[in-house]
Amino acid sequence: KMVGIDLGLTHRVITSDGDKIPNPRFLHRTERKLARVQRNLSRKQKGSQNRAKARHRVAKVHAKLADQRRDATHKLSTQLIHENQVIAAESLPVKNLLKNRSLAKAISDVGWHQLTQQLAYKAERYGRDFVQIDKWYPSSKRCFHCGHITEKMPLNVRTWDCPHCGTQGIDRDVNAARNILQSGKAILAGADKLRQHEKTTTVGLTGG
């Protein structure tokens, strides 16, 4: 079985099968708790005993959140590795997303880097192929069905409607994940021609 995965903003990961994997609820709860103790800290007088206590509480919640995120990421990466022989992913979120502060937060929350790192070493451990697509690969702007590449695909456009082949109403993230899978497969198949055209690169291949 092969799967392509796309980074989501509202969902953690979207797969080429159409699965949308949300962040676990306990992460949202801990995030809210962190916001609360941070607010509490900001209200304490500088140099006071209470401020020191509040700072300690913030550090504790921070550590808890980091642990929970890592555990949730391990669960997801293990699941993906066990269910698939081939996993294709983007190497990094698109840079211009990072310029937007709120999106940047969402991206860092998702821990994309942590996830791809875990997938890479688990793929090696369990004899799977983990393929990473060049970050400039136009996964969101390309039609998975006919390969047509559109010039613009603004983030608020949620479905893929192809002006070339007439494919309509495909979830934009699922379309992207399918493109990522196609590109990953092409890399594995050693399709040099496609590689030259689309400038894809591979990282962390294990014996493929």
Ligand SMILES: [Zn+2]
């Ligand atoms: Zn098309």
